[in-house]
Amino acid sequence: xxxxxxxxxxxxxxxxLVGCARIPIAQPVKQEVLAAVQPVEVKxxxxxxxxxxxxxxxxxxxxxxxxCGAVPGFGVLLAAACGGAMGAIDASVNxxxxxxxxxxxxxxxxxLVEVKFDALMRDSLKRSLETVPGMQLATVxxxxxxTDPAHEQTFKASTANAVxxxxxxxxxxxxxxxxxxxxRGLLYPRGAxxxxxxxxxxxxxxxxxxxxxxxxxxxYRSSIVYRGKLPEPGQDIPKNxxxxxxxxxxxxxxxxxxxxxxxxxxxxxxxxxxPGEQLSGVAKIDVGNGLKADLLSxxxxxxxxxxxxxxxxxxxxxxxxxxxxxxxxxxxxASTTIVTDAAAK
Numbered sequence: 001x002x003x004x005x006x007x008x009x010x011x012x013x014x015x016x017l018v019g020c021a022r023i024p025i026a027q028p029v030k031q032e033v034l035a036a037v038q039p040v041e042v043k044x045x046x047x048x049x050x051x052x053x054x055x056x057x058x059x060x061x062x063x064x065x066x067x068c069g070a071v072p073g074f075g076v077l078l079a080a081a082c083g084g085a086m087g088a089i090d091a092s093v094n095x096x097x098x099x100x101x102x103x104x105x106x107x108x109x110x111x112l113v114e115v116k117f118d119a120l121m122r123d124s125l126k127r128s129l130e131t132v133p134g135m136q137l138a139t140v141x142x143x144x145x146x147t148d149p150a151h152e153q154t155f156k157a158s159t160a161n162a163v164x165x166x167x168x169x170x171x172x173x174x175x176x177x178x179x180x181x182x183x184r185g186l187l188y189p190r191g192a193x194x195x196x197x198x199x200x201x202x203x204x205x206x207x208x209x210x211x212x213x214x215x216x217x218x219x220y221r222s223s224i225v226y227r228g229k230l231p232e233p234g235q236d237i238p239k240n241x242x243x244x245x246x247x248x249x250x251x252x253x254x255x256x257x258x259x260x261x262x263x264x265x266x267x268x269x270x271x272x273x274x275p276g277e278q279l280s281g282v283a284k285i286d287v288g289n290g291l292k293a294d295l296l297s298x299x300x301x302x303x304x305x306x307x308x309x310x311x312x313x314x315x316x317x318x319x320x321x322x323x324x325x326x327x328x329x330x331x332x333x334a335s336t337t338i339v340t341d342a343a344a345k
Contacts, residue, residue: 026310028273029187029220036197037162037189037219039136043154044125045146045167046118053105053172054180058093104241105172111249115256118142121168124264132271152213156204161191164220166267170259176240177233179252179318180225181259185267187220188213223311224266228255231319251318258301258321262314266304270312 119142126140138160143150146167155163165188170181189195192202198219204212215221230243230251244252282295285305293305293313302316 023215023221024310025221025223026270026312027218027221028275028277029271030275033189033194033197033219034132034271035134037187037191037194038134039138039160040162040164040187041138041154041158041160042125042129042140042164042166043151044118044122044140044142045144045151045165046121046142047144047146048169048171049144050117051105051109051112051170051172053101053176054174055094055097055101056174058097104176104237108172108241108244108249108252111245111252112256115253117170117256117260120257120260121264124260125166125267128264128268129271131268135271148211148213152211155188155190155213158190161194162187162189162219164188168263170256172244175233175235176237176244177230179228179255179259181228181256181263182223182225183263183267185220185222185224185270186213186215186218188218220271222267222270223309224263224270225311225313226259226263226316227313228259228316228318228321231317251322254322255316255318258316262316266312266314 122140122142126137129135129137129140143154151165165184165186167184168182170179172178173180189198189200190204195202195204200217230240232243233240282298284292285295287293287305287307291308293307296304296306296312298304300317301320302314305313305315307313
């Protein structure tokens with residue numbers, strides 16, 4: 001986590017390089033180690049205050065800056081000035097694109113005012129983790145400060161036997177066709193007994209030029225991604241926004257709640273998996289860019305894939321999630337009516 005920040009983008013990279021060692025994105029925990037690290041303090045990191053929309057970042061300036069340095073006859077100062085100008089162009093373009101994305105996503109944010117994402121995610125993770133055999137939760141708290149120094153401070157100050165960091169991100173894709181939600185789980189032994197069980201020194205001492213929260217010190221690592229796609233997505237962003245916004249944002253709210261429930265359940269299931277225990281895939285399927293993934297399960301709600309790096313991807317059907325939410329809402333409304341009528345009598 002601290003040794004290599006890019007590891008947090010688990011859905012974007014297959015391996016993290018720390019020095020010369022390759023650290024796999026996903027690593028199951030040995031069950032004897034999991035038993036030894038109890039109780040666990042869980043920190044759910046959600047830095048963002050609300051939903052946001054991704055945008056395609058400009059890199060033209062960076063390419064231009066590199067070209068400046070490669071032009072024969074360019075002095076060092078002239079090349080630096082050229083590179084600086086190109087970088088400023090990138091910054092300006094990206095600022096404009098970010099502003100456009102923010103303005104476009106605003107109506108959808110308004111539909112989620114009553115959706116308390118942080119609390120819902122915390123509760124989902126807590127309920128799911130409590131189903132893991134032998135799991136003892138010291139605390140499960142939200143933190144909005146998702147930085148390396150904050151994580152290390154939390155770890156050192158903890159009185160639990162281990163600390164688990166679960167960092168969360170949720171956003172709409174660049175074309176507004178998909179709600180993407182991801183969690184990155186890292187479990188670090190803290191107590192002397194826990195660290196001994198994990199084969200680590202009993203003392204909390206960082207290695208030379210590395211943090212105590214180096215990825216290699218995590219006894220468990222996971223990367224889980226949920227993708228809720230519109231029933232009929234297109235390239236027309238306004239139409240995609242209108243589809244999410246229809247019926248009071250039903251599809252969006254349903255996908256949000258479905259994603260929260262699914263990533264929590266998948267984290268718990270992944271924690272139960274033993275090292276060496278293979279997730280049997282139904283089939284190998286093409287997922288684009290020449291890559292293949294294991295199809296682990298498929299049903300009315302969507303399909304679960306395991307990427308080559310161990311990342312779990314759940315591809316959901318927004319329409320199914322919406323139907324489920326609408327049915328649940330009607331059931332609650334009917335129950336409320338019955339109770340109200342009974343009280344009136």
